[in-house]
Amino acid sequence: MLPTSLYIHIPWCLRKCPYCDFNSHKSPESLPEKQYLSALLADFKADLTHFPTREIQSIFIGGGTPSLLSAETYALLFAQLQKLVPFAKDIEITLEANPGTVEQQRFTDYRQLGINRLSLGVQSFNPLHLKALGRIHDDKQAHKAIEAARYAGFNNLNIDIMHGLPGQSVDQGLEDLNIALAHRPEHLSWYQLTIEPNTLFYKSPPSLPTEDEAFLLEEQGLACLATNGYQRYEISAFCKTEQVARHNLNYWLFGDYYGIGAGAHGKITVDGQVFRTRKQRQPTDYLNPAKPFLAAKEQVNADSLVFEFMLNTSRLEQAIPHSLFTERTGLQGHILSPLLKKAAKRGLITLNNDFWQVTSLGRRYTNNLQAMFLPD
Known part of the structure; x- marks a missing residue:
């Protein structure tokens, strides 16, 4: 869990x-x-x-x-x-x-x-x-x-x-x-x-x-x-x-969270599928009993999961184990591996068989690092 x-x-x-x-x-x-x-x-x-x-x-x-x-x-x-x-x-x-x-x-x-x-x-x-x-x-x-x-x-x-x-x-x-x-x-x-x-x-x-x-x-x-x-x-x-x-x-380790209140966002994993939720933004709408609290609910596709996982975890200084990717997204590591190797070649991360970690160069150019994982 x-x-x-x-x-x-x-x-x-x-x-x-x-x-x-x-x-x-x-x-x-x-x-x-x-x-x-x-x-x-x-x-x-x-x-x-x-x-x-x-x-x-x-x-x-x-x-x-x-x-x-x-x-x-x-x-x-x-x-x-x-x-x-x-x-x-x-x-x-x-x-x-x-x-x-x-x-x-x-x-x-x-x-x-x-x-x-x-x-x-x-x-x-x-x-x-x-x-x-x-x-x-x-x-x-x-x-x-x-x-x-x-x-x-x-x-x-x-x-x-x-x-x-x-x-x-x-x-x-x-x-x-x-x-x-x-x-x-x-x-x-x-x-x-x-x-x-x-x-x-x-x-x-x-x-x-x-x-x-x-x-x-x-x-x-x-x-x-x-x-x-x-x-x-x-x-x-x-x-x-x-x-x-x-x-x-x-958040940064791509865990789950419920989000309640006007405009709140949530992320919940159910049976290996990741869902994003967003609640009514305007307080008047949120408090209106005639309207549902939920404004949007969508399943995150595989390409977006890769980017969202990296968008969050790349903010951290700690080493990220490869196993975390599968644990938090339900996807296999071979999907992420080629992109990590490319980032390592550019000196933005260090990479071994167990984990990857952002380098000082990668920290200076975090936006560039994250952009490498954007869906095509």
């Missing part, structure tokens, strides 16, 4: 950030928490009529801004979910939080009800850059949120920091990183801002650092992280004492 996770999407934000391409919507004055809770449970029950019931290894509550919802709502949700599927004894439950929505008591309540990992979307500690990103918090609120998380008892904390921001110098990018490191988070997500379609930044592009500046910042930032004892285990994920993001690692 493949390891299985649960993703829960909370679609509301106080304000849409200009760089954000996630399914997020401005929150109404009064959030329909009870209605949304009922919808999430009904959505999951509907999934379980199509897919097998499995033990849940991890839960990730993303958004949007999940910290807008009360601890009481999550307590009720978890209690009902456990009536539907078993939770692993060591389950990891992550909640994303916006530093601009921090309430100490709420964080404490989150921790007490069983949420054991917090991911704070700080993005920057520079007031000017936070303003350029359209964030609702300032640098003081960012520090306060981290302190509140620690006071609440979270000993597995992730801090999101972006680099390559509008008007950001190399020194300013490193300063953000060093400030985050001073808080000694167990996990750090450090990634470059990308301009995505259907965002305000795409319509009105800001002035960003040059490619040379971005490369220099990444090079110096990686050295800084290593010096401070943070292990890079994925393109933009770093941790201390092996406290990896288990939920995300399941």
Whole structure:
């Protein structure tokens, strides 16, 4: 049985950030928490009529801004979910939080009800850059949120920091990183801002650092992280004492996951066949009892499986055993083997009889490596 996770999407934000391409919507004055809770449970029950019931290894509550919802709502949700599927004894439950929505008591309540990992979307500690990103918090609120998380008892904390921001110098990018490191988070997500379609930044592009500046910042930032004892285990994920993001690692190792909530995606394997699901994107549609929760369900064909497997696993620093391909896709290794040999000849991966692993050259040109596995 493949390891299985649960993703829960909370679609509301106080304000849409200009760089954000996630399914997020401005929150109404009064959030329909009870209605949304009922919808999430009904959505999951509907999934379980199509897919097998499995033990849940991890839960990730993303958004949007999940910290807008009360601890009481999550307590009720978890209690009902456990009536539907078993939770692993060591389950990891992550909640994303916006530093601009921090309430100490709420964080404490989150921790007490069983949420054991917090991911704070700080993005920057520079007031000017936070303003350029359209964030609702300032640098003081960012520090306060981290302190509140620690006071609440979270000993597995992730801090999101972006680099390559509008008007950001190399020194300013490193300063953000060093400030985050001073808080000694167990996990750090450090990634470059990308301009995505259907965002305000795409319509009105800001002035960003040059490619040379971005490369220099990444090079110096990686050295800084290593010096401070943070292990890079994925393109933009770093941790201390092996406290990896288990939920995300399941994605990257091509594990299965249910996805519930407005716009949530899922991936479930049934009898060797891999299915992708997508739920109604608009919250109004998702909450409309006349409409099904499921907006799309499709079986992934063999060519797409090869690409999707490599798209995910090539993000990791660890060696990938050849057996994982068959285990996670149901396909035989000879389908992938010629493509791996081609990538090895180009120096993008190392390859032997047991496993393959991305090289430093392959990491620098990850997009080129992944493109080699695109379907014809």
